[in-house]
Amino acid sequence: MILVTGATGHVGRPLVDELLAAGQKVRALSRDPASADLPAEVEVAATADLPLDGVTSVFLVTAAFPGGAAEPIARMREAGVRRIVALSSYSVLDEDPKNMIGVKHRELERQIVDAGVEWTFPRPAGGFAATALEWAEQIRTDGLARSPFRDAQTAPVHERDIAAVAARALLTDDLVGETPLFSGPESLSYGDRARIIGEVTGEPVRFVELTHDEARLEWLHAGIPPHAVEARLRMFAKLVGRPHELSPVAPFLGRPGLTFAQWVSDHANAFRKVTS
Known part of the structure; x- marks a missing residue:
């Protein structure tokens, strides 16, 4: 069991x-x-x-x-x-x-x-693709993606890749005592993420860049713990204009990692505008 x-x-x-x-x-x-x-x-x-x-x-x-x-x-x-x-x-x-x-x-x-x-x-690197769901309501209602650090780059990981690595670790002895580190397959800015959501859903998304103070207030209001908010701000600041180092998941799964566009396709209904 x-x-x-x-x-x-x-x-x-x-x-x-x-x-x-x-x-x-x-x-x-x-x-x-x-x-x-x-x-x-x-x-x-x-x-x-x-x-x-x-x-x-x-x-x-x-x-x-x-x-x-x-x-x-x-x-x-x-x-x-x-x-x-x-x-x-x-x-x-x-x-x-x-x-x-x-x-x-x-x-x-x-x-x-x-x-x-x-x-x-398992040590995912590059951030979870699923963090884009924080934009879901504002994209559905206003077509906007509000975030600081438009040019901060990450390599978002699809949760299905993380689950697949975990499954291999549970079902085989291949990864016992290992710390598999892997990222998503591409380095993307937050502006890129907004653009890709619009391209996949067919409903353009406009990125609105927040100041640090605006982002802090929004994240706290959303229930993110203060220590996590400050950690995010520090992390994003270090990522501006710097391509994220890629760590392929292929050595652990025998296939390339799933792209952010594939993730959006899997979750497209979360971003599509509500029609009356």
């Missing part, structure tokens, strides 16, 4: 599909099992319950445990879980103590290594 935490999230949901396609028994955790909307063959349970009977491997995301992962990891070890594949971040390579994303994921990795289980830590 494989346990998937955050099973209705951006990565967890396609991972569930990957595991089912491989013929695996899956237990999916959700904060609200009644609304999880997962395939009938998936056993759905509440994250708060963390049922571990019969579980041999776990896909772990920190977002599933806002109070910290130390206690859940201890329970997994005590229950006899053999392998933990934890979604980490390439930010662990940044030793700046102000980079709270890196600090949090370094601690997560340490806790799992100390637990003495088999482990793999």
